[in-house]
Amino acid sequence: MMEIVRRIIAEALGEMMVSVPERIEVEVPRDEALGDLSTPVAMSLSKQLRRPPRKIAEEIIANMKAGGDFEKIEVAGPGFINFTLKKESLYRSLSGLLRGGKALLAAKDIGKGRKILLEFVSANPTGPLHLGHGRGAALGAALANLLSAAGFRVTKEYYINDAGRQMSLLGESVFSKYQELLGASYPFPEDGYRGAYVEDIAKKIAREESDKYRGLEFAPPQSSFFSGYACRQMLAQIKADLAAFGVTFDTWQSEKELYDRHEVEKALEYLRGKGFIYENEGATWFKATQFGDEKDRVIIKNDGKYTYFASDIAYHKKKVDGGYDELIDIWGADHHGYIPRVKAALESLGYEKERLKVLLVQMVSLLRGGRPVQMSKRAGEFISLRDVMEEVGADTTKFMFLTRKADSHLDFDLEVAKAASAENPVYYVQYAYARINSILRHAVEKGFCVSDAEGETECAEADLVALAEPEELRLIKKVLLYPAVFEAAVHAREPHRITFYLQELAGLFHPYYNRHRIVTEDSRLTLARIALSRAARLVLRDGLQMLGVAAPERM
RNA sequence: GCGCCUGUAGCUCAGUUGGAUAGAGCAACUGCCUUCUAAGCAGUGGGUCAGGGGUUCGAAUCCCUUCAGGCGCGCCA
Known part of the structure; x- marks a missing residue:
């Protein structure tokens, strides 16, 4: 239109x-x-x-x-x-939508096969996923759905920070717990990880390896065994949590692998060849200022160790070298200061800054009944994504995350999310969908032919002129607006637009249902109303699918 | 101190990239289930878009400034 x-x-x-x-x-x-x-x-x-x-x-x-x-x-x-x-024009479009079905919803090929690498979550495997990660996961998954449906070729990637000090610290924390379990002792590292999961991993090692490492120092080879083991355990748990959340990835890029395959060295050599690297005070620096960053950045410390930024240069080089037209990184907002330097790195490698788009996800505050839930990272006490999922459900959690634009703070209230009531926007939308299905089941019982397989096409032939109520015209217009909303959401990379649209659509269907009967004695009218209901159902289902939220047949 | 984000109804948030009289949900009050799902519907009240200045036909939206909150500013990740 x-x-x-x-x-x-x-x-x-x-x-x-x-x-x-x-x-x-x-x-x-x-x-x-x-x-x-x-x-x-x-x-x-x-x-x-x-x-x-x-x-x-x-x-x-x-x-x-x-x-x-x-x-x-x-x-x-x-x-x-x-x-x-003209009404006739609305009927024609509606009938076209029904005939085209799903294929027509996002008919415009916006992406034209362009390749996008979408990196998100990428939480360090040093502990369980928390709510903030969940928000990034929900956003990334929904965005990937949207972009794919819009004709982009999207690869969802998780970057694993499995190299460096944090990993070693995790290994040492486990090591200490392990010694404790076996009656030996090893000092717990100063800023080690204190969560219960550390002890769980220690127990597991004790079970499998018995006292093989009892009384030893935290040094090779056992140090790398503990770190590696702990990392694999955490990663397995993260994967399981994400799967339970309904979020999957296409590729898992290991940081350690970038080192092992000398990709970090190669990337730095490349930059050195271009003259963007210099030595100063025993450290090796990248000339980030030359590309718009505030200051130059250290990539090799004077103790000879690489900084996190070094592997990030190699990682982003690998991304663009992979032939992607666009890179999207979803980061926690606390990393925003990092953007200029990564963009600088990209530019120094010969790519335009614009090729990378960083979406920042703001923090999530967890509340219970309006009061903040106390979390102490130091003591290892915090509510994980899994805890929240178990308490309120994955669909609700995802929907809540997607009812706000990424870049605004989010108050996540467990009591509100748990309430199976009007307070909870997920149900409002899902209920509309379930309700339509219920009506359609009723229609079948009454002898109206609305088989599910061919239903939409069949409905396209209905005599839609019968749809003349204001609620019906409003609903038709809203349904027909979906492609435009979809396109805008893709263009802006903002899945929350779909969420709001779905609430509005449901907000038109419910009153329509309350004021008018779909299934009546008048078969011409009934068929037209079924057609409209099916169109609404089609869009609701598609939208929910984009968000990664279930569309239940009944509730 | 510098940088980024945020500030819209009592609360939580949208606001179609600068458009018309600023919207929704919740909370509050009043009604609606012998008929397709009441997790629903109908109605009522609620605003100095943080404050000030500017840009123009037109600003919640862009620029400047003040205030408030959050986050960053390491040879940490």
């Missing part, structure tokens, strides 16, 4: 010998009395053409070949051009 408006406006502007703006804005007016679609284009052109907006709007209308889709096209307010669609 929006496309049609854009096209005829562009044509009219062509007639008027006016250069067509890159993007003709089309929106849905706030007040439905104003029309179905609206464009402020005349106002935007006013300055350039040095004429009053209303005048321009009138000229556009005069030069427009509108075709038969519109009931009314008029100038309103300061210079909007408002379009009111």
Whole structure:
């Protein structure tokens, strides 16, 4: 619908010998009395053409070949051009949607096969996933769904920080617990990991290896055994948690592997060859300032060890070398200071900064009944993603995360999320879906032919003219808006737009249901209403699927 | 001190990338189940878009500034 408006406006502007703006804005007016679609284009052109907006709007209308889709096209307010669609046009579009089914929902191939590497979660395997990781996971998975459906080729990747000091610290923490279990003792590292999971891993090692390492020092080879073992354990748990959350990855990139395969060295050699690396005060530096960062960054410390940034350069080099047209990283907001240096690295490697888009996910505060849940990282006491999933369910958790844009703080209240009531927006949307299914089951019982396999196509043939109630027209328009919302969500990389749209759609279906019966004695009317219900169901299902949230047949 | 993010109804948040009289849910109050799911619906009240200045036909949205909150600013990850 929006496309049609854009096209005829562009044509009219062509007639008027006016250069067509890159993007003709089309929106849905706030007040439905104003029309179905609206464009402020005349106002935007006013300055350039040095004429009053209303005048321009009138000229556009005069030069427009509108075709038969519109009931009314008029100038309103300061210079909007408002379009009111003919009902027949709505019916035609609806029927087209039903006939095309899922394929039509995101028919526009936005991605055109472009390759995107989407890296998210990437939590260090030094402890269980917490809520913040969950938010990143929900966002990443939903975004991947959207981008894939929009025609991008998306690879979901998890970067494993399995090298360096943190890993060693985890190993040492386990090592200490292990000694304790066997009656020996080894000092617990100062800033070691204290969660119960550390002890669990120690117990497991004690069970499998008995007292083989009893009384030893934390040094090779046993140190790498403990670190490696602990890492594998944690990673397995992380994978299991993500799977339970309904989030999967295509590839798992190990940091350690980048070192083992000398990719870090090679990347640095490459930069050295280009003159972006220098030595100073015993350390090796990257000239980040040359690419817009505030200061140069150390990549090899004066003790000879690499910094985290060194492997990150190699990692991002590997990403772009993989032939990806676009890189998307989802990070916790506390890493935002890191963006300029990674972009600098990318640029120094010969790629445009724009190729990397970093989405920041703000922190999640966990509440219970409005009061903050105390968490102490030091004592290893915190509520993990798994705890929350077990308490409120994966679907609700995901939906909650996706009802806010990534870049705003999120209060996650366990009591609210757990409430199986109106307070909980997930149910509102799912309930609409389940309700439609219930109605359709009822319709089948009443003898209306609505087989599930071919139902949509069949409904496309229904006589939709019977749909004349205001609630019905409103619902049709909202359903038909889905592709535009979808496109906007893809374009902005913002899955939460889908969430809001689904709430609005459900918010139109529920009152419709309450005021009008779908299944009546009038079979022509009934078939039309079934068709509309099925269209709504189609969109609800697709949207929920994008969010990675279940669409239950009954509740 | 510098940088980034946030500030919208009592609470939690949207706001179609600068458009019309700023929206939704919750909470509060009043009604609706012998008929397709009441996890639902109908109605009522609720605003200095943190404050100030600027840009222009037009600002919650862009710029400057003040205030408040969060996060960053390591040869940590």
